[in-house]
Amino acid sequence: MNPLDLVRAEPGRPFTVTLDGRAIDVLPGRTVAAALWAEGVTSWRSTRGTGRPRGVFCGIGVCFDCLVTVNDRPNQRACLVPLAPGDAIRTQEGTGHDD
Amino acid sequence: MTDGSPRLAVIGAGPAGLAASLAAAARGIHVTLIDAAAAAGGQFHRRPASGLGARRPSALHHRWSTWERLEQGLAAHLEAGTVEHLPDHHVWTVERTGPAPGARPGFTVHALLGPLQERSVAVRADAVLLATGGYEKVLPFPGWTLPGVVTAGGAQAMLKGGLVVPGRRAVVAGSGPLLLPVATALAAAGVEVAALVESLDPRRLPRAAGALASAPGKAAEGARYAARLLRHRVPFLPRHTVIEARGEGRLEAVTVAALGPDGRVRPGTERRIPCEALAVGHGMIPHTDLAEALGCRVDGVNVSVDDEQRTDVPGVWAAGETTGIGGAELALAEGHIAGRSAAARLHGTAPDPAAGAARVRTRARRFAAALDTVYRPPLHWADQVTDDTVVCRCEEVTAGRVREAVTDLGAGDLRTVKLLTRAGMGWCQGRICEPAVAGLTGCEQTPVQRMLARPVPLGELARAGADDEGHDGGNDHAPGRPAGAPHRRTHDPDRQPTQSHSAMSHPTEREEPS
Ligand SMILES: Cc1cc2nc3c(=O)[nH]c(=O)nc-3n(C[C@H](O)[C@H](O)[C@H](O)COP(=O)(O)OP(=O)(O)OC[C@H]3O[C@@H](n4cnc5c(N)ncnc54)[C@H](O)[C@@H]3O)c2cc1C
Ligand code: FES
Numbered sequence: 001m002n003p004l005d006l007v008r009a010e011p012g013r014p015f016t017v018t019l020d021g022r023a024i025d026v027l028p029g030r031t032v033a034a035a036l037w038a039e040g041v042t043s044w045r046s047t048r049g050t051g052r053p054r055g056v057f058c059g060i061g062v063c064f065d066c067l068v069t070v071n072d073r074p075n076q077r078a079c080l081v082p083l084a085p086g087d088a089i090r091t092q093e094g095t096g097h098d099d
Numbered sequence: 100m101t102d103g104s105p106r107l108a109v110i111g112a113g114p115a116g117l118a119a120s121l122a123a124a125a126r127g128i129h130v131t132l133i134d135a136a137a138a139a140g141g142q143f144h145r146r147p148a149s150g151l152g153a154r155r156p157s158a159l160h161h162r163w164s165t166w167e168r169l170e171q172g173l174a175a176h177l178e179a180g181t182v183e184h185l186p187d188h189h190v191w192t193v194e195r196t197g198p199a200p201g202a203r204p205g206f207t208v209h210a211l212l213g214p215l216q217e218r219s220v221a222v223r224a225d226a227v228l229l230a231t232g233g234y235e236k237v238l239p240f241p242g243w244t245l246p247g248v249v250t251a252g253g254a255q256a257m258l259k260g261g262l263v264v265p266g267r268r269a270v271v272a273g274s275g276p277l278l279l280p281v282a283t284a285l286a287a288a289g290v291e292v293a294a295l296v297e298s299l300d301p302r303r304l305p306r307a308a309g310a311l312a313s314a315p316g317k318a319a320e321g322a323r324y325a326a327r328l329l330r331h332r333v334p335f336l337p338r339h340t341v342i343e344a345r346g347e348g349r350l351e352a353v354t355v356a357a358l359g360p361d362g363r364v365r366p367g368t369e370r371r372i373p374c375e376a377l378a379v380g381h382g383m384i385p386h387t388d389l390a391e392a393l394g395c396r397v398d399g400v401n402v403s404v405d406d407e408q409r410t411d412v413p414g415v416w417a418a419g420e421t422t423g424i425g426g427a428e429l430a431l432a433e434g435h436i437a438g439r440s441a442a443a444r445l446h447g448t449a450p451d452p453a454a455g456a457a458r459v460r461t462r463a464r465r466f467a468a469a470l471d472t473v474y475r476p477p478l479h480w481a482d483q484v485t486d487d488t489v490v491c492r493c494e495e496v497t498a499g500r501v502r503e504a505v506t507d508l509g510a511g512d513l514r515t516v517k518l519l520t521r522a523g524m525g526w527c528q529g530r531i532c533e534p535a536v537a538g539l540t541g542c543e544q545t546p547v548q549r550m551l552a553r554p555v556p557l558g559e560l561a562r563a564g565a566d567d568e569g570h571d572g573g574n575d576h577a578p579g580r581p582a583g584a585p586h587r588r589t590h591d592p593d594r595q596p597t598q599s600h601s602a603m604s605h606p607t608e609r610e611e612p613s
Contacts, residue, residue: 059253
């Protein structure tokens with residue numbers, strides 16, 4: 001069993017986005033975080049101080065651990081932002097700004 | 100048609116906010132239902148994104164028929180124009196707006212739009228009903244910042260909303276009534292749940308038995324979960340706790356240990372469980388920031404309300420988990436009572452008694468109180484937190500530095516610890532680390548004045564109150580464009596988001612309404 005089969009999902013056609021330039025297929029409706037989990041990716045940010053990897057923690061927009069750069073905008077919460085075809089996701093280091 | 104009707108802004112479209120909206124709208128109130136999420140339902144009724152085409156979404160839900168009733172009720176009111184739903188609206192503050200020339204006294208709700216949250220709109224209303232629910236509490240342990248360690252509710256939310264799981268093999272751990280549904284949902288979705296680790300001591304159950312038995316439906320629900328755990332062969336480890344998560348760059352294993360009667364880890368009982376994910380939680384905490392911004396009384400961590408669910412600020416009601424953690428059924432009952440009361444009071448009358456809902460509320464509150472005596476994080480959890488464990492995830496403040504603030508620098512309250520260490524000064528504004536910092540320092544966890552419920556771009560902060568995209572009742576959205584999904588994709592390089600800590604810590608720099 002997998003989650004899609006469990007609810008008998010008949011998703012729309014997948015579309016392509018990029019993660020650091022690498023193309024990945026995404027089912028419509030998924031957030032950045034859900035799309036990356038589906039790819040087996042669990043971290044996409046390194047912390048400002050010690051450079052430790054982070055990904056989803058609270059899953060509902062409260063903790064800000066899942067920050068990511070989407071279409072050149074840093075510090076988006078991956079667990080909230082839904083993806084659209086062609087979106088460019090970039091892993092983020094520190095503040096996400098070039099400083 | 101609803102022009103002359105009093106306006107009620109309901110913030111939060113979970114069970115409480117939905118029940119409140121339906122009750123008020125049925126009694127001649129124009130309701131603006133505002134929620135950060137893209138769809139109504141809140142945490143309990145979170146459903147897969149529509150693009151995923153779930154044919155049987157009920158497989159991940161309990162009490163699906165309750166959802167269907169709420170959904171139909173909402174649809175009917177949306178159609179009739181008695182409820183307006185503003186999804187994707189993140190409310191960052193609510194203010195009392197005094198009588199201005201030509202304007203009614205009342206409230207202004209400020210919300211940031213869409214996931215990007217760069218533009219703010221204002222919704223005016225005669226009264227406000229706060230139904231913002233809560234979020235999960237997680238106490239720290241070494242390794243809890245590793246990718247793969249998620250909150251139990253977060254794992255559930257990602258599964259219910261995105262139909263994804265955090266790994267093939269998971270441990271569910273902590274304490275509280277949320278762990279059972281999370282473990283069973285993960286197992287049903289094909290995750291091998293290697294253990295359900297609960298610090299609960301079943302020997303405490305008999306003492307709470309009376310109150311627990313007063314809610315037979317709940318007991319049956321518990322039994323159903325237990326049966327499912329058995330079916331999925333999920334090992335249940337009561338009186339155990341996770342003492343460490345380990346891995347290189349991501350979670351590879353957790354170490355669990357048994358708890359003695361004194362609430363301390365029993366030496367020699369440690370064992371390692373390999374896993375890709377850990378879903379962990381130690382209970383829930385109400386969202387109280389909007390109530391605090393309005394000056395409502397908060398008792399401990401709960402927004403304080405009377406029998407009608409009124410706060411002590413005239414015109415402000417609160418219902419559901421923001422007034423105390425108690426589950427979806429209690430949230431529904433409170434929402435219904437609050438909606439009826441708000442409708443009556445806005446019409447200048449007293450509400451007729453909602454006897455049924457009041458009975459459910461009494462019973463559910465008693466049940467929640469009984470659960471509280473059963474489910475407790477290990478008494479001495481702080482013993483396991485080594486000095487090099489990061490406590491504030493945002494600012495990367497370690498337990499050692501938090502302890503030093505008290506032992507070496509003499510801090511005596513959370514505020515001082517925060518100023519000395521920066522714990523709680525990051526993006527999440529202390530929501531995640533507050534219980535941990537309180538526990539490590541022995542300081543009381545008091546409501547911290549987080550004047551803004553969301554980090555707000557500085558430009559929006561300056562504009563707010565002056566005239567954001569002001570409008571009465573929040574209906575300035577262009578027809579045909581879904582509220583909250585405006586031009587999300589247009590990229591404007593000149594409008595860099597300016598979200599910063601300064602925006603969060605200087606709310607007073609905002610321009611006052613002219
Ligand atoms: C992540 C998570 C998952 C959960 N999963 C389950 C589960 O599977 N089973 C279970 O029995 N219980 C679950 N719970 C417990 C659940 O909170 C309650 O059972 C129930 O949903 C409470 O209802 P409520 O209406 O009080 O609040 P909620 O259902 O939490 O609804 C509150 C709503 O308010 C909105 N909101 C909050 N703040 C703002 C703001 N500033 N601006 C705009 N909108 C805002 C939120 O988006 C949300 O939709 C979960 C809790 C959490 C935190
Ligand atoms: S995971 Fe907490 S904000 Fe996204």
